[in-house]
Amino acid sequence: MTLKWGYKEAFQRCALLLVVGAALQILLGDFENRFLRQPWGLIFAINYLYLLVVVYVQSDKWRWMRQLYDSHAMISSLTSMVVLTIIFGLTRQDPDTGGIVGMLGFSRMTSSWIFNILLFYFMTALGVNVVQDLHRWRQRRLAAIISHVAIFTILCVGCFGSAGKERVTVSTSLDKATHIGRDKAGNSMQLPFAITLKEFSMEEYPAKLYILDTKQESSSEEYLLVEQEGLIQEIDGWRLEVVKSLDMAGAIPGQSDFREMKHVGAAPAVYVKAENLSSKAKYEGWVSCGSHIFEPAYLRLGERYAVAMPRREAKKYLSRIVVQDSEGESHRFEIEVNKPATLGSWKIYQVGYDNARGRWSTHSVLECVRDGWYPVTHIALWLTIAAGVVMFLTAGGRKVLKSNIGNAKSATATANDKIAPKRRKEAKR
Numbered sequence: 069m070t071l072k073w074g075y076k077e078a079f080q081r082c083a084l085l086l087v088v089g090a091a092l093q094i095l096l097g098d099f100e101n102r103f104l105r106q107p108w109g110l111i112f113a114i115n116y117l118y119l120l121v122v123v124y125v126q127s128d129k130w131r132w133m134r135q136l137y138d139s140h141a142m143i144s145s146l147t148s149m150v151v152l153t154i155i156f157g158l159t160r161q162d163p164d165t166g167g168i169v170g171m172l173g174f175s176r177m178t179s180s181w182i183f184n185i186l187l188f189y190f191m192t193a194l195g196v197n198v199v200q201d202l203h204r205w206r207q208r209r210l211a212a213i214i215s216h217v218a219i220f221t222i223l224c225v226g227c228f229g230s231a232g233k234e235r236v237t238v239s240t241s242l243d244k245a246t247h248i249g250r251d252k253a254g255n256s257m258q259l260p261f262a263i264t265l266k267e268f269s270m271e272e273y274p275a276k277l278y279i280l281d282t283k284q285e286s287s288s289e290e291y292l293l294v295e296q297e298g299l300i301q302e303i304d305g306w307r308l309e310v311v312k313s314l315d316m317a318g319a320i321p322g323q324s325d326f327r328e329m330k331h332v333g334a335a336p337a338v339y340v341k342a343e344n345l346s347s348k349a350k351y352e353g354w355v356s357c358g359s360h361i362f363e364p365a366y367l368r369l370g371e372r373y374a375v376a377m378p379r380r381e382a383k384k385y386l387s388r389i390v391v392q393d394s395e396g397e398s399h400r401f402e403i404e405v406n407k408p409a410t411l412g413s414w415k416i417y418q419v420g421y422d423n424a425r426g427r428w429s430t431h432s433v434l435e436c437v438r439d440g441w442y443p444v445t446h447i448a449l450w451l452t453i454a455a456g457v458v459m460f461l462t463a464g465g466r467k468v469l470k471s472n473i474g475n476a477k478s479a480t481a482t483a484n485d486k487i488a489p490k491r492r493k494e495a496k497r
Contacts, residue, residue: 073135078144085189086148089182090172098179104231106440113228120192124199137196145190152183184227191223211459218451221444229441236437237419240265240389242430249436259436261411262392270385270427275313275336277355279304280366280374287376294338305345308375311352312339318362319354326354326365332428333361340367340375360425379426387418387432403434414438 093099104112127133135141156177165175173180198220201213236249236257247262274295279288292301292308299310316334317326326337337356343349351369357377358364367375386404391411393399401409401416409416420433439445 075140078140082144082148082186085185086182089185092181093173094171098173098176099181099184101231104228106232109228109232113224120195120199124196137193141193145193148186149190152186191227194220211455211462214451214458215455218448218455221448225441225445232440234438235435238263238434238436240432240434260394264390265387265432266390267388268421268429268432271383272380272427273383275338275377275380277308277340278376279306280376281372282374283372307343307345309341310338311341324354326356333359335359335362336380338377342367342369342375385421413440413442
């Protein structure tokens with residue numbers, strides 16, 4: 069007696085795996101992959117690939133093994149992953165989320181047991197299919213085989229290599245070489261290279277002026293964006309006018325006036341005129357956000373209100389660094405947010421600076437990330453591109469072949485039509 073196996077049973081298996089994952093999530097909490105740190109990630113990956121080959125070889129003898137990777141298993145597992153991916157995209161990823169969403173781990177999807185179990189099931193089904201494709205090689209399925217190998221490789225790297233990444237945060241100072249950083253746990257880590265900060269620069273957005281309510285300790289929702297002089301805007305019953313704007317200014321101690329100053333610590337300053345729309349009371353004076361050298365300046369509007377300028381927001385900031393590798397060679401890089409530098413298997417990201425000094429920061433915070441599996445991922449991405457090229461070429465070749473066959477048949481039929489009357493005449497003779 070054999071059990072019935074079809075799409076219904078395949079989806080029931082996925083539902084059962086979801087229930088098991090939910091139970092483990094509730095009982096054990098988030099899935100931890102620390103046991104996959106190097107070299108254990110590579111060891112588990114090698115043994116996993118060996119087991120996939122064993123499953124394929126033994127599937128002719130054991131029917132239940134064949135049910136791990138047949139079309140029913142593939143479609144059901146792929147559908148489950150698509151549904152989880154949609155939930156992943158629609159759910160805010162916040163570890164502090166409560167309720168049923170937080171309890172099942174959907175707010176921490178990559179760390180949830182449900183996601184990891186179903187992903188492992190889909191990866192296994194795809195992996196055995198890859199073994200089958202390689203064993204039963206067909207040239208006409210070359211594009212599909214390459215794409216399956218590429219996707220399976222990326223999934224394996226994600227599962228077995230995610231815990232193998234090294235992340236080291238390095239705080240660099242101007243003209244001082246450093247090769248020591250700290251990991252997430254705060255432990256000191258020595259890097260195989262030294263980083264020297266040569267320059268830090270920042271571009272900032274224009275200054276903003278708000279109306280402060282000193283009694284309620286709140287600020288207006290609207291603000292005046294100081295993009296040029298002469299701007300006028302009404303905010304919470306006040307008319308504000310920008311008379312003069314200085315990008316880099318400073319105030320002499322004991323005086324309220326600001327003057328242009330090209331010096332470290334200079335801060336933006338704006339001379340403002342304010343008029344109350346109901347009482348017609350008028351005020352004017354300098355407003356500045358201050359810096360690590362100069363104190364902020366406010367324009368008092370009577371006893372309750374004031375005009376204030378918060379620190380300008382960073383628009384773009386970068387670090388120019390020199391990296392000296394273990395062989396003594398120096399490499400120069402410009403690092404911006406989302407534009408890392410690459411040195412061998414390491415990537416160096418810009419993650420922060422001295423917030424107190426702002427654009428005058430002499431420190432830059434960098435994150436050095438090493439992914440030992442990156443070359444494998446790189447190969448998989450190139451295989452994906454190769455699969456697309458092969459698919460395009462083979463599809464075009466099939467069309468040309470069909471066209472040539474059709475033309476040949478048409479020419480043959482035409483020739484036969486021309487030859488047939490002659491043969492009839494010769495037959496009559």
